[in-house]
Amino acid sequence: MSNYIQFIPKELLRDIVTRVAAFSLTDYINVKLSCKMLKEVAENSCVEVHIDETDDFINRCLENGNSDALYRLGMVQYFGHDNLDMALKYLNKSGSLDHVGAYYVICIILIYSGDNFMKEGVNFLSTMKLSREYRKRVKFYREHLIRILGLISINNSTVLRRRPICCTKNHKLVTRYALVGVEDDEEDYVFCDACTCDIEMAYIFAVLPPL
Numbered sequence: 001m002s003n004y005i006q007f008i009p010k011e012l013l014r015d016i017v018t019r020v021a022a023f024s025l026t027d028y029i030n031v032k033l034s035c036k037m038l039k040e041v042a043e044n045s046c047v048e049v050h051i052d053e054t055d056d057f058i059n060r061c062l063e064n065g066n067s068d069a070l071y072r073l074g075m076v077q078y079f080g081h082d083n084l085d086m087a088l089k090y091l092n093k094s095g096s097l098d099h100v101g102a103y104y105v106i107c108i109i110l111i112y113s114g115d116n117f118m119k120e121g122v123n124f125l126s127t128m129k130l131s132r133e134y135r136k137r138v139k140f141y142r143e144h145l146i147r148i149l150g151l152i153s154i155n156n157s158t159v160l161r162r163r164p165i166c167c168t169k170n171h172k173l174v175t176r177y178a179l180v181g182v183e184d185d186e187e188d189y190v191f192c193d194a195c196t197c198d199i200e201m202a203y204i205f206a207v208l209p210p211l
C-alpha cells in the first residue's frame with residue numbers, strides 16, 4: 001500500500017486521515033498501523049483527540065508549534081462532534097500560535113453563535129478581509145473548510161438548522177475593492193462589514209445539506 005501512498009500529496013492524506021478519525025477510532029488506529037507514512041501523517045494531523053483528549057496532548061502540540069493540528073481538531077470538534085467547548089479550546093490554542101485558519105473558523109463559529117458573538121465575528125472577519133494578504137488566506141482556509149465539510153459527517157445541530165444573517169439592512173452589494181487591482185480574485189467585497197460576512201457565509205451554506 002505504501003508504494004501508492006507516496007504519490008498522494010501529504011495535504012490530501014491529512015484530509016483523509018482527518019475524515020477517518022472523525023468517523024471511527026478503530027479505523028483510525030488501523031490507518032496508523034497500516035504504514036509508516038500514514039502513521040506520520042496521522043501524527044502530524046494530530047487527530048489523536050479520540051485517543052488522547054487531554055491537556056497533555058494540547059501542550060504537546062503547542063510545544064511542537066503544531067498549530068495546524070489544533071486547527072483541524074477544532075474544526076472536527078465543532079462541525080463533526082458538535083462540541084463547542086472542545087472546538088474553542090483547540091482553536092484558541094491554534095490561534096495563539098497565529099494560525100489564520102483557526103481565526104477563520106472562530107469567526108464562523110461566532111457568527112453561528114448569534115447576538116454579540118455574531119457582532120464580534122463580523123468585526124474580526126471583516127477586518128481580516130480588509131487586507132489583500134489576509135483575503136488570500138481567508139480564501140485558502142474557506143476552501144479547506146469546505147473540503148473538510150465534504151469529507152466528514154456534519155453533526156452540529158446549529159450548523160444544520162440555522163443560516164445566520166449578519167446584515168439586516170438589505171444593502172445593495174457594491175464592490176468595495178474594485179479599483180484595488182485586477183489580480184485580486186476576490187470580487188465579493190462590499191461597503192458593509194456585515195454584508196461581507198454574509199457573502200463569506202454563503203460559500204459555507206452552499207455546501208451544507210438543505211434546511
Ligand SMILES: [Zn+2]
Nearest residue numbers: 167171192195
Ligand atoms: Zn450590509
